[in-house]
Amino acid sequence: MTGNVFRNIFRFYLDGFKSMTYGKTLWIIILIKLFIIFAVLKLFFFPDFLKKNFSSDNERSDYVIDQLAKP
Amino acid sequence: MDGIDISLINWSRGQFALTAIYHWLFVPLTLGLSFIIAFIETIYVRTGNEEWKRITKFWMTLFGINFAIGVATGIILEFEFGTNWSNYSWFVGDIFGAPLAIEGIMAFFLESTFIAVMFFGWNKVSKKFHLLSTWLVAVGASLSGLWILVANAWMQYPVGMQFNPETARNEMLNFLDVFLSPVALNKFIHTITSGFVLGSIFVIGISSWFLLKKREIFLANRSIIIASVFGITSSIVLILSGDSSTRQIAEIQPMKLAALEGLHEGKTGTGLILFGVLNKSEEYSKEDKSWEYKFKIEIPKLLSYMAYGSSDAFVPGVNDLIKGNPKNRIISAQEKIERGRYARKVLAGMKKAKENGNIQQYEELKTKFYDNDFKENYFKYFGYGFLNDTNSLVPNVPMTFYSFHVMVMLGFYFFVFFIIMLVSLYRGKIDRRGWLLRLAVITIPLAYIASQAGWIVSEMGRQPWVVQDLLPTVAATSHIDASTVQVTFWIFAVLFTALLIAEIRIMFKQIKTGPKPGGK
Numbered sequence: 377m378t379g380n381v382f383r384n385i386f387r388f389y390l391d392g393f394k395s396m397t398y399g400k401t402l403w404i405i406i407l408i409k410l411f412i413i414f415a416v417l418k419l420f421f422f423p424d425f426l427k428k429n430f431s432s433d434n435e436r437s438d439y440v441i442d443q444l445a446k447p
Numbered sequence: 448m449d450g451i452d453i454s455l456i457n458w459s460r461g462q463f464a465l466t467a468i469y470h471w472l473f474v475p476l477t478l479g480l481s482f483i484i485a486f487i488e489t490i491y492v493r494t495g496n497e498e499w500k501r502i503t504k505f506w507m508t509l510f511g512i513n514f515a516i517g518v519a520t521g522i523i524l525e526f527e528f529g530t531n532w533s534n535y536s537w538f539v540g541d542i543f544g545a546p547l548a549i550e551g552i553m554a555f556f557l558e559s560t561f562i563a564v565m566f567f568g569w570n571k572v573s574k575k576f577h578l579l580s581t582w583l584v585a586v587g588a589s590l591s592g593l594w595i596l597v598a599n600a601w602m603q604y605p606v607g608m609q610f611n612p613e614t615a616r617n618e619m620l621n622f623l624d625v626f627l628s629p630v631a632l633n634k635f636i637h638t639i640t641s642g643f644v645l646g647s648i649f650v651i652g653i654s655s656w657f658l659l660k661k662r663e664i665f666l667a668n669r670s671i672i673i674a675s676v677f678g679i680t681s682s683i684v685l686i687l688s689g690d691s692s693t694r695q696i697a698e699i700q701p702m703k704l705a706a707l708e709g710l711h712e713g714k715t716g717t718g719l720i721l722f723g724v725l726n727k728s729e730e731y732s733k734e735d736k737s738w739e740y741k742f743k744i745e746i747p748k749l750l751s752y753m754a755y756g757s758s759d760a761f762v763p764g765v766n767d768l769i770k771g772n773p774k775n776r777i778i779s780a781q782e783k784i785e786r787g788r789y790a791r792k793v794l795a796g797m798k799k800a801k802e803n804g805n806i807q808q809y810e811e812l813k814t815k816f817y818d819n820d821f822k823e824n825y826f827k828y829f830g831y832g833f834l835n836d837t838n839s840l841v842p843n844v845p846m847t848f849y850s851f852h853v854m855v856m857l858g859f860y861f862f863v864f865f866i867i868m869l870v871s872l873y874r875g876k877i878d879r880r881g882w883l884l885r886l887a888v889i890t891i892p893l894a895y896i897a898s899q900a901g902w903i904v905s906e907m908g909r910q911p912w913v914v915q916d917l918l919p920t921v922a923a924t925s926h927i928d929a930s931t932v933q934v935t936f937w938i939f940a941v942l943f944t945a946l947l948i949a950e951i952r953i954m955f956k957q958i959k960t961g962p963k964p965g966g967k
Contacts, residue, residue, distance in 0.1 A: 392567025445795035
């Protein structure tokens with residue numbers, strides 16, 4: 377029963393993608409864009425500054441307090 | 448604040464502006480077009496006329512192109528928060544995180560389910576279920592925007608939170624205070640309806656192109672009727688919510704109001720500038736950035752009435768807000784800076800007490816941040832404590848002034864434009880008015896200009912603040928190398944420009960092809 381539901385959903389998406397014409401170009405654009413955004417930009421250019429440089433929330437708090445309080 | 452890399456701040460701001468502007472090229476069309484499609488499909492389901500199905504599918508195709516190119520462009524803004532704006536991200540705490548998380552979950556479920564039904568579900572699900580999916584996409588897209596706008600409104604009007612000095616984070620006290628803040632509600636209505644207006648103009652513009660080419664007459668005429676009615680209704684709400692914004696800005700961001708009206712000296716019975724040309728005054732200097740009108744068209748006393756409900760009310764100018772105006776109970780910027788510095792000093796004292804192991808002093812100072820008198824008189828001005836120059840409190844006046852007036856003039860033009868289109872169609876004269884059809888096509892880019900100008904007013908006008916009065920831009924950035932921001936700035940510029948070119952090319956191609964029998 378559950379298997380049928382999932383199979384039907386899968387077929388629904390598969391048939392939908394297969395029947396697309398202009399959509400194929402769009403999907404290529406979407407996939408390239410997502411690759412650039414997540415696999416290139418996020419990985420190599422956009423690390424979370426506080427997560428990268430500090431290992432705990434206490435350290436992060438101390439750092440930001442220092443930033444906010446320093447003259 | 449010493450040791451600030453201004454180049455880093457400028458590049459970080461520039462990058463955020465670039466990504467936000469590009470992102471906002473795609474969003475308003477999604478918001479507006481989704482509802483127009485839902486209206487048209489509703490007519491199809493009610494009448495069973497296949498022509499309406501064809502019209503639905505045509506606009507749905509253009510919606511799909513815009514959606515596909517624009518999807519995920521907003522996620523980059525969230526990357527930038529963590530990398531370029533880490534002090535800000537930490538300071539705003541869960542207040543910003545919660546709405547964004549809800550938005551992310553909502554967008555995921557909507558986009559992966561109902562949009563799929565909308566595009567793939569023709570003849571596979573019932574007509575009514577398909578229609579329901581289309582409506583859910585339309586409503587969901589607007590609700591998705593709601594959470595982002597709640598977060599943005601909190602930055603303009605921070606409420607419903609308590610600053611925790613032990614963690615340097617703002618903690619949400621009451622979700623409803625944040626969610627139902629009058630600024631959030633008004634911002635949501637104003638922004639969403641601006642998308643509806645843009646979507647309506649888009650549909651009318653393309654329909655007019657078909658009429659000019661003497662093609663798809665049925666589609667064009669019917670689409671113009673629906674989009675004009677939707678545009679008129681949305682314009683009325685847009686104008687009313689804009690009017691409400693004036694009162695809110697007067698109360699919570701008086702400097703923004705002064706900047707967007709180019710008002711240097713405050714006065715009673717202030718008129719509303721319909722349009723004007725600003726010029727640097729003779730006294731203009733680095734210390735006194737005063738502007739005056741070279742030319743202006745003004746409606747007497749209207750700004751006083753719009754902002755404070757009385758035509759004789761005093762509207763403070765830039766100078767009053769900088770130098771103070773005791774008669775009108777406006778404290779000077781220097782006084783606010785002193786109070787902000789004191790609040791920061793208390794935070795610094797806590798830090799020192801902790802380092803020295805002086806628990807008693809630490810607890811005493813911590814208590815201050817929960818004391819109402821301290822919150823109202825000192826912490827309220829926390830952000831001012833980072834500023835050395837009172838002039839840094841003045842946003843870019845010409846940019847704010849012109850953006851505001853372009854937005855307002857175009858907003859009223861769109862309202863009249865919708866009426867003219869509807870009346871011309873009703874009288875059966877529209878296909879004989881080539882100038883009107885050409886004007887409709889030209890109006891499409893004007894809608895984008897107005898929409899972007901609105902965000903420039905909102906975001907440039909509130910400078911120097913990232914969080915109003917609490918955190919200035921200079922204190923919000925991460926200590927990273929400006930060159931890395933420059934590199935990603937140019938990557939984004941190339942990426943987004945490529946996406947925009949792709950969108951325009953595919954969209955043009957699809958429009959020229961027009962709807963196919965039975966749709967595609």
